[in-house]
Amino acid sequence: MASDTEQIRGLGHSVRRVEDDRFIRGKGTYVDDVKLPGMLHMAILRSPYAHAKINGIDASRAQALDGVVAVVTGELMAQHNLAWMPTPSYDTQAVLATDKVRFQGQEVAAVIAEDPYVAKDALELIDVDYEPLEPIVTPQRALEPDAPVIRTDKEGKTDNHIYDWETGDREATDRAFAEADKVVSLDTFYPRCHPSPLETCGCVADVNPATGQATIWMTSQAPHAIRTVFALVAGLPEEKIRIISPDIGGGFGNKVPVYPGYVVATAASLLLGRPVKWIEERTENLISTGFARDFHMHGELALKADGTMTGLRVSLLADEGAFHADAQPSKFKVGLFGIVSGSYDLPAAHVAATGAYTNKAPGGVAYRCSFRVTEASYLIERLVQNAAYELGIDPAELRKKNFVPKDRFPYESATGFVYDSGDYQAAMDLALEKIGYAELRKEQEEARAQGKLYGIGLASFTEVVGAGPHHQYDILGLAMNDGAELRIHPTGKAILKISVQTQGQGHETTFAQIVAEEIGIQPEDIKVMHGDTDNTPYGLGTYASRSTPVSGAATAMVTRRVREKAMKIAAHLLEVSEEDVEFHAGTFSVRGAPDRTKTIQDVALAAYTNFPDGMEPGLEAVYYYDPPNLTFPFGTYAVAVEVDPDTGVWEVRRMVAVDDCGVRINPMIVEGQIHGGLTEGYGIAAMELITFDEDGNCIGANFTDYLLPTAVETPRFELGETVTPSPHHPIGAKGVGESATVGSPAAYVNAVIDALRPLGVTNIDMPLTSAKVWQAIQDAKALA
Amino acid sequence: MEITVTVNGVERTADVEPRLLLVHLIREVFGLTGTHIGCDTSGCGACTVLLDGTPVKSCTMFGVQADGRAITTVEGLMQDGELHPVQAAFKEHHGLQCGYCTPGMMLVGAALIQDNPMPSDDEVRVAISGNICRCTGYMNIVKAIQAAAQASSGATVDA
Numbered sequence: 030m031a032s033d034t035e036q037i038r039g040l041g042h043s044v045r046r047v048e049d050d051r052f053i054r055g056k057g058t059y060v061d062d063v064k065l066p067g068m069l070h071m072a073i074l075r076s077p078y079a080h081a082k083i084n085g086i087d088a089s090r091a092q093a094l095d096g097v098v099a100v101v102t103g104e105l106m107a108q109h110n111l112a113w114m115p116t117p118s119y120d121t122q123a124v125l126a127t128d129k130v131r132f133q134g135q136e137v138a139a140v141i142a143e144d145p146y147v148a149k150d151a152l153e154l155i156d157v158d159y160e161p162l163e164p165i166v167t168p169q170r171a172l173e174p175d176a177p178v179i180r181t182d183k184e185g186k187t188d189n190h191i192y193d194w195e196t197g198d199r200e201a202t203d204r205a206f207a208e209a210d211k212v213v214s215l216d217t218f219y220p221r222c223h224p225s226p227l228e229t230c231g232c233v234a235d236v237n238p239a240t241g242q243a244t245i246w247m248t249s250q251a252p253h254a255i256r257t258v259f260a261l262v263a264g265l266p267e268e269k270i271r272i273i274s275p276d277i278g279g280g281f282g283n284k285v286p287v288y289p290g291y292v293v294a295t296a297a298s299l300l301l302g303r304p305v306k307w308i309e310e311r312t313e314n315l316i317s318t319g320f321a322r323d324f325h326m327h328g329e330l331a332l333k334a335d336g337t338m339t340g341l342r343v344s345l346l347a348d349e350g351a352f353h354a355d356a357q358p359s360k361f362k363v364g365l366f367g368i369v370s371g372s373y374d375l376p377a378a379h380v381a382a383t384g385a386y387t388n389k390a391p392g393g394v395a396y397r398c399s400f401r402v403t404e405a406s407y408l409i410e411r412l413v414q415n416a417a418y419e420l421g422i423d424p425a426e427l428r429k430k431n432f433v434p435k436d437r438f439p440y441e442s443a444t445g446f447v448y449d450s451g452d453y454q455a456a457m458d459l460a461l462e463k464i465g466y467a468e469l470r471k472e473q474e475e476a477r478a479q480g481k482l483y484g485i486g487l488a489s490f491t492e493v494v495g496a497g498p499h500h501q502y503d504i505l506g507l508a509m510n511d512g513a514e515l516r517i518h519p520t521g522k523a524i525l526k527i528s529v530q531t532q533g534q535g536h537e538t539t540f541a542q543i544v545a546e547e548i549g550i551q552p553e554d555i556k557v558m559h560g561d562t563d564n565t566p567y568g569l570g571t572y573a574s575r576s577t578p579v580s581g582a583a584t585a586m587v588t589r590r591v592r593e594k595a596m597k598i599a600a601h602l603l604e605v606s607e608e609d610v611e612f613h614a615g616t617f618s619v620r621g622a623p624d625r626t627k628t629i630q631d632v633a634l635a636a637y638t639n640f641p642d643g644m645e646p647g648l649e650a651v652y653y654y655d656p657p658n659l660t661f662p663f664g665t666y667a668v669a670v671e672v673d674p675d676t677g678v679w680e681v682r683r684m685v686a687v688d689d690c691g692v693r694i695n696p697m698i699v700e701g702q703i704h705g706g707l708t709e710g711y712g713i714a715a716m717e718l719i720t721f722d723e724d725g726n727c728i729g730a731n732f733t734d735y736l737l738p739t740a741v742e743t744p745r746f747e748l749g750e751t752v753t754p755s756p757h758h759p760i761g762a763k764g765v766g767e768s769a770t771v772g773s774p775a776a777y778v779n780a781v782i783d784a785l786r787p788l789g790v791t792n793i794d795m796p797l798t799s800a801k802v803w804q805a806i807q808d809a810k811a812l813a
Numbered sequence: 814m815e816i817t818v819t820v821n822g823v824e825r826t827a828d829v830e831p832r833l834l835l836v837h838l839i840r841e842v843f844g845l846t847g848t849h850i851g852c853d854t855s856g857c858g859a860c861t862v863l864l865d866g867t868p869v870k871s872c873t874m875f876g877v878q879a880d881g882r883a884i885t886t887v888e889g890l891m892q893d894g895e896l897h898p899v900q901a902a903f904k905e906h907h908g909l910q911c912g913y914c915t916p917g918m919m920l921v922g923a924a925l926i927q928d929n930p931m932p933s934d935d936e937v938r939v940a941i942s943g944n945i946c947r948c949t950g951y952m953n954i955v956k957a958i959q960a961a962a963q964a965s966s967g968a969t970v971d972a
Contacts, residue, residue: 049904052912053896053919055847055887062846146832227851227859227913227947278849278913279947311852533911533948701907704950732856732945740938740951 037614039546040760043697046538047553048276048531057276061308063233063246069098071294071307072148074138074155075317076130079164079388079725080179083129083137083157090154091140096147099301100155101139101293103127111296113182114262114287116354117504118362120191121182122391123352124289129162131179131351132390133727134316136289141297141305164725165189168325168348168385179351179386191353191384194362197444202379205340209331213416218794219404221323221348221389221719223315223729224396225737226532228278230288230318231308234295238302242269245295249274250284251570253528254507256562258287263295274560280532281709282394283319285356285572315735316727319356320389320719321396323348324404328369330412331377336422338431341370341378341443343408349384352391356572357400358502358509364400365493367444371409372453372491372663373431378443388725397709397770399494399573410488410775414782415791423470424779425461428489429454439658439756446493448661449763450753452689457489459749460665460687469669469683477787482672484784487665490772494764495578495660504569508655511575512566513583515544515591516649519637521630523548523555525587528568529580530560534702534766536576539694540584543760547588548595549615549629566651574764577694578660578755585759587652594648595632601641602627660755660763664688666707666776668744672784677803679781681711681744686773689751691763699765700748706769707746712738713770714777716796789813816880820845821889829876835869836860838876839886847887847916851945858944861917862886868921870943887916890923898961899923908957910948917944922958926965932958 038044051057088100103125106112113121126137138155142148165171165179171189180186206212233246243265249255252272260267277284294307309318324345331340347363349355357364363382370378395401413431417424432453433440440448461467469485476483499508514526525544531537536559541552559565568580592612599617600607609620617632619625636648669683686707693699716736719729729735754761774795781797782790788809793801817826820843827842839848839862848871851859855873862871863885890897899922902908909915918941925932925940932940937955946954 045904046907048912049909052909052915053887053900053903054891055845055916057847057912059846059849059913061840061850146830225947227857227911227945228849229851276912278851279911281947308850311854311856531911535910697907701910701949701953704952705910705948706950708950709947731854732852733854737857737945737947739942739945740955741942743951746950746952 037545037549038552039542040692040694042542042695044538044542044552044695046535048535048537059228059276059278060231060233060246060248065233065235065304068233068304068306069141069143069301070145070148071139071141071297071305072145072152073136073290073313074152075313076126076133076135076137078130078159078161079133080162081130081159082162083126084160085158086138087156088138090156091151094147094151094154096143097140097151098143099141099297101125101141101297106296109296111263111292114292116352117286117357118353118355119359120353122354124292128182132388133725134313134390139293139297141301164388166387166389166721166723166725168346168387171385171387179388189386191349191386192362193383195379195381196367197379198377199379201377202340202342205377206329206331206342209339210334211332211420212329213332213412213419214327214329215412215415215792216327217408217411217792219322219324219326219407220795221320222396222713222717223320223719223735224281224283224394225315225735226279226281226283229309229311229314230284230290232291232294233304233306234298235304236295236298243295244271244273246273246275247291248277248284250280250532250572252530252560252562253567254504254569255287257507258505271563274530277532281397282321282572284532285394286319286354286392288318311732312730315719316730317390319392319394321394322404323393326404326408328408328412330416332416332420336420336427336430338373338375339377341375343369343380345382347382347384348387348389349393350387350389350391353384354391355393358496359504360501361400364395366401366405368402368446368491368493369405369409370442370444371406372433372489374433375443380444389721395573397706397767399492399496399767402492403771406490406771407775410490411778414779418786424487425457425466428457428487447658448491449658449755449757451491451661451663452751452753453489453663455751456663456687456689457665459751460667460685463687463747463749464667464669464683464685466667482674482784484670484672484780484782486668486776486778486780486783488772488776488779489665491661491663492768492771493659493661494574494767495656496573496575497656497659499655507569509569510653510655511568511580511583512651512653513580513587514566514651515587517591517633517636519634521550521633523550524558525555525584526558526565527580527584528566529571529576532571534576535695535698539698540581542694543581543584544588547585548592574767577762578758578764579654579656581762582656582759583652583654586654587650590650590652591648595629597644598632598635598640599627602631602635657757660691660758662690662763662765662768664768664772666772668776668780670780670784672781672802674806677799677806679797679802683747684744685747685749686769687749687751688765688768689753690765690768691753691755691758692761694762702766703748703769704746706767707773708738708743710770710773711744711777714774714795714797716798718796814877816877818879819883821885831875831877833876834872835874835876835879836871839871845886845888849913849916851913858917859914861920861944863920863924866924868924885920887919890919897923898965899958902957902961902964906953906957906960908949908954914944914946918946918954922961925958926962930962932962
């Protein structure tokens with residue numbers, strides 16, 4: 030229901046962002062900007078070893094340094110039963126190491142000092158007696174029978190195996206492969222990368238010794254869930270914990286988990302009776318906080334000779350690091366990887382996954398993606414391109430032949446998702462038209478004739494976001510639902526309180542637009558409050574593109590609830606029965622007498638001054654939304670690249686992105702989200718890599734080693750849209766923040782592989798650095 | 814040691830440790846928190862300020878090195894209660910999302926358009942190549958800086 034009025038700037042309007050007014054003036058409030066009287070500073074000592082026994086920790090020299098207030102070790106934490114904490118994946122994670130260290134960068138001790146420089150000085154004065162053990166840096170090695178056991182803390186644990194998990198129908202899939210004319214397979218490693226929001230993680234913990242009230246400013250994407258976890262872990266009464274996520278400098282999944290630093294700072298504040306600030310350095314962020322991907326995948330596609338896809342089989346090995354701390358719905362060990370059948374009508378599919386411990390940082394998060402959807406999307410889109418080559422069919426044609434047709438929605442996939450709506454063909458047609466696909470293929474032929482390496486890559490992704498319905502989707506038992514609370518003030522202005530919060534997505538603007546659409550108050554007259562658990566309704570937070578699908582729906586529904594009452598008040602003011610009142614764009618009118626009207630502002634005032642006898646005064650409501658289904662954004666991305674055969678350097682010539690995220694609330698913000706996602710997708714495809722040497726040293730521990738795209742490398746994007754509303758979402762929106770990161774890596778890689786195809790190159794694992802591309806060219810030439 | 818720095822046009826003195834980083838001088842001593850810290854190693858540009866009109870990364874300079882010099886931070890961009898053209902353009906063209914890189918980006922943009930009143934897309938991109946943005950994908954930042962160049966026609970940054 031897009032606005033059909035110019036007056037109310039609801040859905041479909043590129044309203045300029047209200048949050049910008051403070052940011053452009055340098056007046057945001059990020060966690061590091063919070064300064065409290067008597068505040069102390071915390072620094073964390075981290076392990077230099079990937080795997081080592083701790084024989085002893087001597088903190089006496091650090092303790093003696095002038096300005097040091099306390100040194101916290103695992104032993105002290107253990108006295109308060111806080112040396113270990115639960116993870117979202119029902120494992121445990123060391124808060125401060127007691128027995129051994131299990132990855133480089135693991136938290137070993139913390140110094141609390143009057144000054145942050147002194148706290149860091151003191152770290153160098155802590156003597157830890159380490160006894161190095163064999164580090165395990167691959168999951169393959171981890172699962173060998175003679176591999177040392179990493180989790181010796183777990184009673185009876187004799188190996189590094191974490192889980193086996195499967196989805197889909199194994200027998201039906203095996204049958205499909207037995208009957209296939211053609212089987213195409215791909216082994217690919219989606220390497221470890223890191224979300225790297227520009228602001229690192231941190232907190233200011235302020236536990237009042239007199240009242241026991243704990244107020245914690247925290248870089249969190251999920252403040253409510255974290256409050257509950259803190260209550261359960263620390264045994265603090267939940268009503269005395271207030272988590273405030275103020276302005277957040279980007280999240281991308283990195284700020285979903287609970288990190289040891291939060292726990293230690295809070296414990297230190299509790300023990301010392303003073304506020305404690307802890308702000309990570311960039312290296313700490315890169316080596317110890319939630320990473321992404323690290324999936325070794327084997328995929329096979331069964332096809333008929335004519336290109337009809339009949340089955341998909343995947344086995345994958347997940348490197349989970351030292352503690353299984355994936356932040357994802359509890360019932361899904363590899364997140365929503367089951368979306369791997371993508372946009373295709375695949376009658377049979379099966380995924381078998383195994384997880385292993387290694388001596389690497391824990392905390393698999395979905396770097397701008399809805400729980401492992403990126404890995405799934407990458408695998409199917411790479412497989413489809415290779416299948417097209419092997420069958421001699423154009424990759425666009427093979428996709429078209431196998432798309433779920435638009436008249437088959439709702440469509441149940443072979444792994445049990447019910448896709449809400451889609452028109453994959455339309456999105457692809459637009460992308461091909463915009464990039465001039467047929468022309469490009471001709472240009473490619475000409476370029477190849479001249480010995481140039483010119484490639485065109487496509488990706489037609491389908492995402493699954495908006496978790497989710499409470500029977501299936503929970504984190505540590507908490508249903509993945511969200512609340513919204515709307516209060517209309519007597520003057521017709523409003524405050525909306527939401528359970529999700531922005532890390533740059535623009536909730537303060539777009540959520541006001543949803544309210545504006547539903548009740549006709551201008552967005553600038555609606556304050557959107559978020560990120561403060563004392564002052565907003567409960568909900569699971571902003572990640573996995575769930576804000577619009579879940580909390581956006583709650584916002585529409587709460588506004589409708591308020592509107593129902595407003596209709597009654599309007600009927601009272603207009604002296605007609607409620608059935609005779611019509612509502613449109615903020616105006617209530619009498620059916621058949623359109624000149625008799627009251628505005629929402631009139632009604633708001635009446636709610637506090639002139640309401641009907643027997644009616645409860647006021648105009649506000651709360652609504653908790655349990656989505657009936659997930660939403661399934663989709664699109665087609667098309668990339669043209671040229672590869673320099675002498676250097677392996679590849680440049681993006683064109684990048685067209687057609688997205689269908691259902692109804693768009695604010696087109697300007699949607700496009701901004703897509704730009705950002707395409708850039709992060711490009712970074713992942715081209716340069717971002719967290720890797721480890723054989724000793725378990727993290728390579729990628731600063732922005733000199735962990736490369737991020739700058740404005741110079743980043744491609745220019747050309748966007749397009751189709752709109753297929755979600756039938757079950759109150760405003761038809763699906764979510765868009767992550768589509769581009771999910772869909773684009775395969776498009777970039779497909780383009781480079783397409784360029785190298787004449788040489789016989791069929792795969793290069795990301796990141797496609799020029800060195801790797803060059804090596805692939807050399808290897809192919811050596812084979813030729 | 815005691816230093817004197819002109820900060821956004823106002824002379825400030827401070828007694829600081831020689832090892833105090835310029836970014837901490839600005840944030841902790843002068844209380845101007847619009848300058849952010851992103852990477853500690855001059856890799857991201859979130860801490861960019863103008864030193865005598867030239868962009869520098871304040872995480873990689875000592876505060877004492879600013880003695881006797883003039884600094885402009887994001888808080889100094891507004892003049893006479895009016896937004897600098899770069900500030901207005903960043904909002905108008907959606908050149909920011911989380912806002913964390915924004916002060917550094919705007920200061921580099923402001924310095925650029927003072928030297929080059931009509932920068933091309935490529936020139937803007939080279940100018941901001943020391944500043945990482947994780948949210949926007951840069952296109953709207955480039956657009957904003959170019960729009961500010963057009964709008965400014967003589968607007969200057971005091972330093």
